[in-house]
Amino acid sequence: MNLIDTHAHIYSAKFDSDRDEVIEEIRQAGIERIYMPNVDVETIDRMLECESRYGDLCVPMMGLHPCDVKEDFEQQLYVMEGWLNSREFAAVGEIGTDLYWDKTNFDRQKEALQIQLGWAKAKGLPVVLHCRESIDETIELLENAQNGSLTGIFHCFTGSLEQANKIVKLGFLLGIGGVATYKNGGLDQVIPFIGLENLVLETDAPYLAPVPYRGKRNTPAYLPSIAERVGDMLHISAEIVATKTKSNALNLFKEINS
Ligand SMILES: [Zn+2]
Numbered sequence: 434m435n436l437i438d439t440h441a442h443i444y445s446a447k448f449d450s451d452r453d454e455v456i457e458e459i460r461q462a463g464i465e466r467i468y469m470p471n472v473d474v475e476t477i478d479r480m481l482e483c484e485s486r487y488g489d490l491c492v493p494m495m496g497l498h499p500c501d502v503k504e505d506f507e508q509q510l511y512v513m514e515g516w517l518n519s520r521e522f523a524a525v526g527e528i529g530t531d532l533y534w535d536k537t538n539f540d541r542q543k544e545a546l547q548i549q550l551g552w553a554k555a556k557g558l559p560v561v562l563h564c565r566e567s568i569d570e571t572i573e574l575l576e577n578a579q580n581g582s583l584t585g586i587f588h589c590f591t592g593s594l595e596q597a598n599k600i601v602k603l604g605f606l607l608g609i610g611g612v613a614t615y616k617n618g619g620l621d622q623v624i625p626f627i628g629l630e631n632l633v634l635e636t637d638a639p640y641l642a643p644v645p646y647r648g649k650r651n652t653p654a655y656l657p658s659i660a661e662r663v664g665d666m667l668h669i670s671a672e673i674v675a676t677k678t679k680s681n682a683l684n685l686f687k688e689i690n691s
Contacts, residue, residue: 434657434660434671434672434675435463435676435679436462436463436464436465436634436656436657436675436679437464437468437633437678437682437683438464438466438467438468438634438635438636438638438656439468439586439608439634439635439682439685440468440470440527440586440588440589440608440610440635440636441467441635441636441637441638441652441653442469442470442476442638442639442640443455443459443467443469443483443491443638444469444476444479444480444482444483444491445638445639446479447639447650448639448652452483455652455654456487456490458652458654459653460490462654462655462656463657463675464490464653464654464656465490465679466491466492466682466683467490467491467492467653468492468523468524468561468682468686469483469484469491469492469493470494470496470498470526470527470561471493471494471495471497471498471513471527472497472498472501472527473497473498473501474509474512474513477495477512477513477516480493481493492686493522494522494523494525494526494527494561495513495516495517495522495524495526496513496524496525496526496527496528496549496560496561497509497510497513497545497549498527498529498563499530499531499542499546499564500534500535500563502538502541502545503538503541506541506544510545510548510549514552517552517556522558523558523686524553524558524585524686525549525550525552525553525556525558525559525561525585526560526561526562526585526588527561527562527563528545528546528549528550528560528561528563529562529563529567529571529588530542530543530563530564530570530571530574531563531564531565531566531567532565532566532567532570533565533566533567534565539567539570546571546574547578550578550583553583553585554578554580554582557582559584559585559685559686560583560584560585560586561585561608562585562586562587562588563589568587568592568596569596571587572599572600572603575603575605579603583603583604584604584605584606584685585605585685586605586606586633586635587605587606588610588635589610589612589635589637589641590607590608590620590623591612591618591619593622593623594622594623594626597623597626597631598627606631606632606681607627607631607632608633608634608635609632609633609634609635609663610634610635610636610637610643610659611637611641611642611643611644611647611651611655612641613643613662613663613666614643614644614647614658614659614662615644615647620666621666624663624666624667625666625667629667629669629673629677629678630681631681632663632677632678632681633678633681633682633685634656634659634660634663634674634675634678634682635659636651636652636653636656636659637651638650638651638653638655639651639652643655643658643659643662644658644662645658646658657671657675660675660678
C-alpha cells in the first residue's frame with residue numbers, strides 16, 4: 434500500500450531520540466510522502482532540518498498555528514512571509530482558528546488567518562487548516578475569502594455531514610485521521626456520504642494515534658490503520674483508499690502524480 438500522510442509533525446521533539454528508526458518504519462509501512470505543517474517561528478529550523486535529512490519523504494509547509502497567535506504574531510508572520518518569498522513550500526499551514534484553548538484571542542486569530550489566506554492567494558498555494566470548536570466560524574471566514582483560487586484541507590476533520598458538505602462546496606478536502614478509528618468519533622456518519630475524491634489521509638503525529646495504538650505516540654507508520662477504517666466505512670479495499678487519497682494529495686500539493 435502506497436500512502437501519503439498530509440499532516441505530521443515529524444520534526445517534533447517527541448521523535449528526537451529515535452527519529453532515524455521511526456523514519457525507517459514509516460518507509461517500511463509504505464508511506465511515500467509526509468507533509469509537515471509548521472507551528473510557529475521556533476519550529477521552522479527543526480522542520481527544515483527534517484527536510485534536509487529526509488528530503489525524498491518530508492515536505493515542509495509554512496504558516497502560524499492559531500494556538501500560537503499571540504501578541505507578537507505580526508513579527509512571526511513577518512519572518513514567515515520572508516521564508517515564503519525565499520523558497521518553495523507545499524502549502525500555507527497550519528493556519529486556522531481554535532476556540533477550544535482560548536476564546537479571548539479570536540479576533541487576533543482571525544486577523545492572522547486573513548493575512549495568511551492572502552499569501553496563499555498571492556502565491557497560488559493550498560492552505561492546511563486547523564479548526565477546533567470553530568468549524569462553522571472558519572467555514573464562514575473562508576466563504577468570504579474565497580475568490581475561486583483558494584483550496585486546501587480541513588485537517589483532522591471531526592464535524593458533521595452538513596459541515597463536510599459545505600467544505601466540499603467551498604472547494605476544500607477533508608483531512609481524515611485517527612478519529613475515524615475511534616468508536617465515538619462520529620465519522621461513520623460523514624465519510625460514507627462524502628465521495629472518496631474529497632478525502633485525504635493524515636496522522637497528525639505525534640498526536641491522535643489511531644486504534645489500536647490510541648494513547649501512544651502517533652507516527653505516520655500507523656497510517657494504514659486509517660486507510661483500512663475508511664475502506665471499511667466505504668465498503669472498498671484499503672488499497673483503493675490509498676491510491677485515490679494519494680492522488681488527491683498530490684494533485685492538491687501540485688506534484689506530478691507518479
Ligand atoms: Zn497539526
